Amino acid sequence: MMPDSDNSDSLYILDMVPARTCSFEVLSYNPVEEWSWRPLPLPPFFDDPEYKVPDGAPFTVVDGTSIWVSTTTATYSFDTLACEWSKVGDWVLPFNAEYVSELGLWLGLSDHRPYNLCALEGLSTSAVGSSPPTELQVGKEFEPPDEDWLLLMHTLVNVGSCRFCIVSVFDVITEHNEYDSIRVVVFTGVEVSPSQPGLRMIRHKTKFFIGGINHVL
Structure with a gap:
């Protein structure tokens, strides 16, 4: 979702x-067609003959008007105002990221062990063609x-004021049968604030649920 000039979302x-x-x-709103x-x-x-469909395409929004998305080899930008594509650089965004204005950084969850909460800095539409952002x-x-907890997916939900809910879904192998497992969903509240150096994360309450949540909207 991205805000438009008429204060609606697209x-x-x-x-x-x-x-x-x-x-x-x-999907956008206009007075005629609503x-x-x-x-x-x-x-x-x-159009690239060597293009391969990525297994999950990292993306983010930069400067409020540009959608950046990565393939397996490069990152591209779509200007929502000019309705034009351009190439940002021959590097890949490390994860899906959301801009947090209070921090002036983009936050997201790493797709690689240990699956930390991470931040990106240095993303700007004026820096197209430059080096990758700092992680x-x-x-x-x-x-x-323990090692029997296999991470299936995780999602960062921004609830405002530098507070977030991190939803992690695990497959947990049972003690009695290595071929049998249960689904465990973990909700953890965190708060992120500037610190010297970098950022400081404060962990709040964690809740566990046993069941089958397949998607987080």
């Missing part, structure tokens, strides 16, 4: 599989009790 959807009919669309879908220009990497390690919100 929803942008990009399918990274180029064979689809409508791979890039926006809420309606509109096709957008396809990304330039679809800062913020901390680990929850440490699994």
Whole structure:
């Protein structure tokens, strides 16, 4: 979701599989058609014969108007005002990130062990073609009790005022049968504040649920 000049929101959807009919669309509001879908220009990497569909495409929003998305080899920017694509650089965003204005940084969860809460700095539409952003390690919100806890997915939810809820879904192997497992969902509240050096993460309450949550919206 991205804010528009009329204070409404627009929803942008990009399918990274180029064979689809409508791979890039926006759901936006206008006085005539009200809420309606509109096709957008396809990304330039679809024309690359060596393009491979990534296993999860890291993305973020920069300067409030540009959507940045990474393939397996490079990062591209879509200017929502000019409705144009451009190449940012031959590097890849390390994770999905959300800009937190109070910190002036982009926060997200690492896709690699130890799956820390991390931050990015140095992202700007004026820095297109420059080097990759600097990655800062913020901390680990929850440490699994043992190696039998396999992380399936995790999501960072911004609840405002530098406070976040981190949702982690684990497959936990039972003690009696290594081929049997249970699904455990962990909700952890954290607060992030500036510190010297870097950022400081304060852990709040953690809740465990046993069950099957497949998606976090």
